[in-house]
Amino acid sequence: MPYLQLKGVEKFFGALRAIKGVDLSIDKGEFVVFVGPSGCGKSTLLRMIAGLTEIDGGSVELDGRDITKLPSSKRDLAMVFQSYALYPHMSVADNMSFALRLANVDKAVINEKVQRAAEILNLTQYLQRTPKELSGGQRQRVAIGRAIVRAPKVFLFDEPLSNLDAALRGQTRVEIAKLHRDLGATTIYVTHDQVEAMTLADRVVVLRDGAIEQVGSPLTLYDQPANQFVAQFIGTPQMNVVDTAKLPALRDVVGAANAPDGFIGVRPENVIVKPAGTGKLAGHVELVESLGADTLIYAKVGGNGPASGVQLIARQAERTALRPGDPVGLDIAPASFHLFDRQGHTVAARAQ
Numbered sequence: 001m002p003y004l005q006l007k008g009v010e011k012f013f014g015a016l017r018a019i020k021g022v023d024l025s026i027d028k029g030e031f032v033v034f035v036g037p038s039g040c041g042k043s044t045l046l047r048m049i050a051g052l053t054e055i056d057g058g059s060v061e062l063d064g065r066d067i068t069k070l071p072s073s074k075r076d077l078a079m080v081f082q083s084y085a086l087y088p089h090m091s092v093a094d095n096m097s098f099a100l101r102l103a104n105v106d107k108a109v110i111n112e113k114v115q116r117a118a119e120i121l122n123l124t125q126y127l128q129r130t131p132k133e134l135s136g137g138q139r140q141r142v143a144i145g146r147a148i149v150r151a152p153k154v155f156l157f158d159e160p161l162s163n164l165d166a167a168l169r170g171q172t173r174v175e176i177a178k179l180h181r182d183l184g185a186t187t188i189y190v191t192h193d194q195v196e197a198m199t200l201a202d203r204v205v206v207l208r209d210g211a212i213e214q215v216g217s218p219l220t221l222y223d224q225p226a227n228q229f230v231a232q233f234i235g236t237p238q239m240n241v242v243d244t245a246k247l248p249a250l251r252d253v254v255g256a257a258n259a260p261d262g263f264i265g266v267r268p269e270n271v272i273v274k275p276a277g278t279g280k281l282a283g284h285v286e287l288v289e290s291l292g293a294d295t296l297i298y299a300k301v302g303g304n305g306p307a308s309g310v311q312l313i314a315r316q317a318e319r320t321a322l323r324p325g326d327p328v329g330l331d332i333a334p335a336s337f338h339l340f341d342r343q344g345h346t347v348a349a350r351a352q
């Protein structure tokens, strides 16, 4: 039986149907990430689960109990916000223990829980400081600690790393993953960052316009996207998606000569750059991005002027001496393509 179950969940803001009948089952201990572009409804859906935004249709069940109409405080969930939302005048220890003190929990028990959470989060030496005496990353850890001491049934994170710089984001992401491994707590995590989604999630829920596009493990979404939207949302740089009408030769090149009219998708790591005059496609280099471990080569194939032709991005581990304007040959790795119909639906899984 699922631990958390959403059935036909709906949200309207005036005339806007912001959440369109979402069905989702989450198992106990799972780490589920909601991801999608700005405005797709991730935060709204999370807030509906948290009880911070009213549910207009459908139901939410947690651990066998219908919580659709329950106030947030009775749902046994803890939410960690992007803005930390700490009490500025309270010490770290008091911030972390606030909910337990409100609930009149025994002092010794509170103390033990706060100490334990502080140890897990490396905050022991900061317990007497106030939030303004902490860095952004430490404040976010206090907010996480406040959730941990409550031992909720589900942890809800709303873009918790957005206010941190890139290095700290990466570091805190690793800490959150470790925390989940240690605590095994059911977690729902909202982000617009697909790298966070891919690295943290047991399962990723890709949302668009208030509806679920696909739910699956990170690599399932990467290897078997249900449609063009998911295919291009997951993976950096984006999957190359080419209109077969613009480059008919590509059908033969990938080995899908009989594919229906539509689009062919190829991930950048499957586009192979070769010396000019070799390879099945001929093109020229438009841009080279040397990232150190990776090199991205943007090549234009077909067409005569700058406005025509098709751009393919190739990603390779080897460095290159190629420069913009250089002619190149291109191949596509065998069995690495995706086919989409004119509506963007996957019409055949990636050929094996």
Ligand code: ATP
Pocket (backbone or CB within 6 Å): 013, 016, 018, 036, 037, 038, 039, 040, 041, 042, 043, 044, 045, 192
């Ligand atoms: P972001 O990544 O930008 O935070 P999101 O995916 O979390 O986006 P939501 O904040 O859930 O998106 O918003 C979903 C839609 O609902 C958007 O079109 C938004 O403008 C709208 N919306 C959200 N909250 C309200 C509100 N209180 N009143 C009216 N419209 C709202």
